[in-house]
Amino acid sequence: MEKVIPFLMFQDGKAEEAMNFYISLSEDSEITNIVRYGANEGGDEGTIMQATFTLKGQEFMCIDSNIKHEFSFTPSFSIYVTCNTEDEIRNLYERLNEGGQALMPLDDYGFSKKFGWLNDRFGVSWQLNLPK
Incomplete structure (x- = not known):
């Protein structure tokens, strides 16, 4: 490979x-x-x-694609981003969420300082993480 x-x-x-x-x-x-x-x-x-x-x-x-498919992106495959600061994760979440769909709003879910999961306006899924 x-x-x-x-x-x-x-x-x-x-x-x-x-x-x-x-x-x-x-x-x-x-x-x-x-x-x-x-x-x-x-x-x-x-x-x-x-x-x-x-x-x-x-x-x-x-x-x-020059062929119209009956499928698109799925949140089961996502782009995972580790952020360095609160400002960075907030800014990325806001920009990616414009015209998109929040799957897990930006919050503290216990496994990190802040986490958010969303689909952007193109349908691509993103997970944003700010480690503890």
């Missing part, structure tokens, strides 16, 4: 918007490669055929 990379499949042409939003959440994050569909290439021209981006050094891959 050479590498393991989380892979996100977006529908409705949202991959690039999602990547730009995600890299805006943290320093040391960037889009590293984008390959777009051209004319007559099986996807909507200009959408993401394949792209990679990093969040704090963690590489992700994503696409815009």
Whole structure:
């Protein structure tokens, strides 16, 4: 096995918007490669055929699916973020929750200082943790 990379499949042409939003959440994050569909290439021209981006050094891959699926993201797989400060976790939670859905509001659940779980506006699930 050479590498393991989380892979996100977006529908409705949202991959690039999602990547730009995600890299805006943290320093040391960037889009590293984008390959777009051209004319007559099986996807909507200009959408993401394949792209990679990093969040704090963690590489992700994503696409815009050219096939409409009856499924989307599920909270049973989420991006887990360990935060350093109260301000950081509060800011991330607020930004990710805009247009999203709170699954566990930001609070002290006993296993950490603060924890929150939510789906962002793209349907991707995030767990945010501020350790004790």
